[in-house]
Amino acid sequence: TGIPNGMGFTVLTLFPELITSFFNHGIIGRAMEKKLIVGDTINIRDFTLDRHKSVDDKPYGGGCGMVMTPEPLFRAIDEARSRRGNARVLLMSPQGKPFDQSRAREFAAAGENLIFVCGRYEGIDERVYHGEVDEEISIGDYVMTGGELAAMVIVDAVTRLLPGVLGGESSAELDSFENHRLEHAHYTRPFEFEGMTVPEVLLSGNHGEIEKWRRSSSLKRTFIKRPDLFHKETLSAEEKACLKIWCRELEA
Numbered sequence: 001t002g003i004p005n006g007m008g009f010t011v012l013t014l015f016p017e018l019i020t021s022f023f024n025h026g027i028i029g030r031a032m033e034k035k036l037i038v039g040d041t042i043n044i045r046d047f048t049l050d051r052h053k054s055v056d057d058k059p060y061g062g063g064c065g066m067v068m069t070p071e072p073l074f075r076a077i078d079e080a081r082s083r084r085g086n087a088r089v090l091l092m093s094p095q096g097k098p099f100d101q102s103r104a105r106e107f108a109a110a111g112e113n114l115i116f117v118c119g120r121y122e123g124i125d126e127r128v129y130h131g132e133v134d135e136e137i138s139i140g141d142y143v144m145t146g147g148e149l150a151a152m153v154i155v156d157a158v159t160r161l162l163p164g165v166l167g168g169e170s171s172a173e174l175d176s177f178e179n180h181r182l183e184h185a186h187y188t189r190p191f192e193f194e195g196m197t198v199p200e201v202l203l204s205g206n207h208g209e210i211e212k213w214r215r216s217s218s219l220k221r222t223f224i225k226r227p228d229l230f231h232k233e234t235l236s237a238e239e240k241a242c243l244k245i246w247c248r249e250l251e252a
């Protein structure tokens with residue numbers, strides 16, 4: 001990414017401790033230690049100017065719930081932009097552009113610093129969206145009490161694609177959805193568990209046969225669990241042959 005200390009992720013939130021805990025564990029925590037990413041939080045409440053440190057107010061036009069006021073958000077976003085140049089401000093919202101693996105790859109490839117605006121209550125004042133937000137993003141068609149989980153989903157999915165983050169233990173290239181197919185089944189010891197054993201081919205050491213079995217496993221689970229993915233990438237001749245054999249076995 002050419003950025004000296006890794007890709008920046010700044011999360012604007014009313015609950016920073018939710019985010020710092022996420023930044024300090026597992027693969028993400030190690031990426032922080034290795035300076036492959038720089039993750040930090042900004043507490044929106046620190047940018048209020050009134051005695052009560054209020055961040056929300058009643059909605060114009062009436063109705064239930066509260067709306068986040070624009071001033072603290074504007075100031076918090078400006079502070080985030082000042083911390084690292086070349087940043088993209090993302091608003092977490094059910095109305096946003098759907099986030100998926102290809103979008104995660106785009107963010108990771110661009111290496112641009114990302115600033116996440118996490119709303120609470122009914123939402124944020126529209127003028128923040130028009131004045132400061134570069135893009136609105138949704139992680140799925142459902143409503144949550146806050147944008148924080150959406151921000152963590154995006155940080156997680158993007159970080160694991162950055163060079164050096166996953167190291168040798170697994171590779172993002174072979175991910176499910178990488179080729180619009182689900183991942184093959186995984187097995188580890190013990191060989192027999194609850195009366196169920198592991199497909200012998202996986203113990204054969206025959207890497208050609210193992211790869212063939214894994215492609216077949218991936219194809220079958222995609223066929224059963226997510227046939228819609230076939231519209232994204234049509235079946236290869238090998239896949240068609242494999243499915244034909246499998247269907248014949250099922251009919252037998």
Ligand SMILES: NC(=O)c1ccc(N[C@@H]2CC[C@@H](O)C2)nc1
Nearest residue numbers: 092093094119123138139144146
């Ligand atoms: N599907 C999503 O990505 C998503 C994002 C945010 C969200 N809720 C927040 C709380 C109030 C408003 O700021 C938006 N819900 C769902």
